[in-house]
Structure formats: structure tokens, C-alpha cells
Amino acid sequence: MDIRLQMKPDTSGFIAQLISRFDHRRRSALETAGRRIRDYFLLEMKATFPRQGRAGFKWPARPSPNMIGIIDDFNHGHYPPHEDWFRDRPAGQGGRDDIRKTLVASSSWYSTRWAPGGTSELRVSFGSTAPFASRQQTGGPSRQPITVGAQGLLRRYLRDHPNMLPLARRRFGKAIHMGKEGYDWTIRSAARPFLIFTDSDADEVNRIFTEELARG
Numbered sequence: 001m002d003i004r005l006q007m008k009p010d011t012s013g014f015i016a017q018l019i020s021r022f023d024h025r026r027r028s029a030l031e032t033a034g035r036r037i038r039d040y041f042l043l044e045m046k047a048t049f050p051r052q053g054r055a056g057f058k059w060p061a062r063p064s065p066n067m068i069g070i071i072d073d074f075n076h077g078h079y080p081p082h083e084d085w086f087r088d089r090p091a092g093q094g095g096r097d098d099i100r101k102t103l104v105a106s107s108s109w110y111s112t113r114w115a116p117g118g119t120s121e122l123r124v125s126f127g128s129t130a131p132f133a134s135r136q137q138t139g140g141p142s143r144q145p146i147t148v149g150a151q152g153l154l155r156r157y158l159r160d161h162p163n164m165l166p167l168a169r170r171r172f173g174k175a176i177h178m179g180k181e182g183y184d185w186t187i188r189s190a191a192r193p194f195l196i197f198t199d200s201d202a203d204e205v206n207r208i209f210t211e212e213l214a215r216g
Contacts, residue, residue: 033212042105059192074150102130139191146179
């Protein structure tokens with residue numbers, strides 16, 4: 001997600017009105033504001049995961065066993081699979097899909113103010129480098145092929161764990177059958193957004209700019 005704050009004659013809105021009060025010589029104030037906004041959103045993103053939601057939106061619970069994770073482990077020859085796949089746990093935390101470890105944020109400033117129609121722009125970007133982060137944000141289908149090797153490890157796990165819970169045993173059996181028939185294991189992941197821009201965020205951006213403007 002990007003937040004772009006521009007200085008140009010035809011902009012409107014509280015951010016544009018506020019940033020227009022900076023002149024070109026106050027680049028250091030813009031850069032300092034950008035770093036503070038970057039750090040603010042990075043902390044907010046990290047806090048979203050232990051809260052399991054943000055801005056009044058509570059993430060839905062994550063079911064177990066996590067067959068996508070188990071099959072992925074087996075496809076890569078990992079045996080036994082990660083123990084987190086068999087227990088209820090907060091979304092985006094633990095296991096091999098801990099999105100918190102992939103969170104990034106940056107800020108940059110550049111100016112073409114003195115060129116015809118030019119602007120000065122502060123850009124704050126924040127998000128995740130994980131390839132599955134967009135699915136965490138918006139939800140959507142998640143597929144995992146079931147290789148011959150994975151089918152063998154599914155059978156092995158069933159043999160090694162005769163006292164598995166009935167639900168887990170049924171799902172392992174279903175995965176073996178689907179793999180033999182050439183199907184992928186497919187689910188529809190629920191949306192668990194961690195990138196949300198709220199009114200309180202807008203207030204915080206306003207506060208940061210006001211403070212840096214006063215210092216400048």
C-alpha cells in the first residue's frame with residue numbers, strides 16, 4: 001500500500017493543504033515526517049497480527065489441520081510436517097507463513113517542482129514481501145498440488161499416527177484420493193486484511209505533519 005502526499009497547485013484535501021505549507025527548502029521536514037509515518041505504519045501492521053484484526057474487523061479463525069501447509073511440507077519432502085499445522089493458531093503467525101517477519105515500510109521524497117507542471121512528492125509505502133500476503137489481505141483461492149511423494153508421506157503419517165483425530169484422518173484420506181485423481185487441494189482463504197487506512201491513521205498523519213511543520 002502506498003500513501004502519496006503531493007505539493008501541487010490543484011490538489012485539495014487536508015493532506016494536500018497541509019503539505020502545501022512546506023516550501024522547497026524544507027525538504028528535511030518532509031523527510032523526517034516520512035520516516036515517522038513509515039515507522040508508525042510499520043508498528044500498526046505488526047500490532048494487527050496479535051490483535052487478529054484492525055479497525056473493528058476481527059479476522060476469522062484459522063481451521064486445523066491446515067492441509068495446505070501439510071501438503072506443501074510433504075511436497076518438499078519435509079517429514080513430519082510442522083506441528084503448527086495441527087493446532088488452532090492465530091492467522092499469519094507461527095509456522096512457515098509468519099507474515100510478521102516479512103513486513104516492510106519505506107519512505108522517499110523527490111521533487112520536480114521547478115519543472116513545468118512539476119510537483120514535490122513524499123511517498124510512504126508499506127506491506128509485506130511474502131508471496132501469499134495478498135491472499136491474506138483480500139482472501140481468495142489457495143491451491144496446493146498433491147505430488148506422488150506427498151501422497152506417500154500422507155500414507156506414512158496415517159500409519160505412524162493411528163490415533164489421529166477422525167477429522168484429520170478423513171482429510172488425509174481425501175487428499176490421498178484427490179492426488180491419485182490428479183486434483184489439487186483447493187480452499188478459499190478468508191480475507192484477513194492487515195493494510196487498512198483509517199480515520200485515526202489520517203489524524204496521526206495530520207499530527208505528524210503539524211509537528212514537523214512547527215519545527216521547520
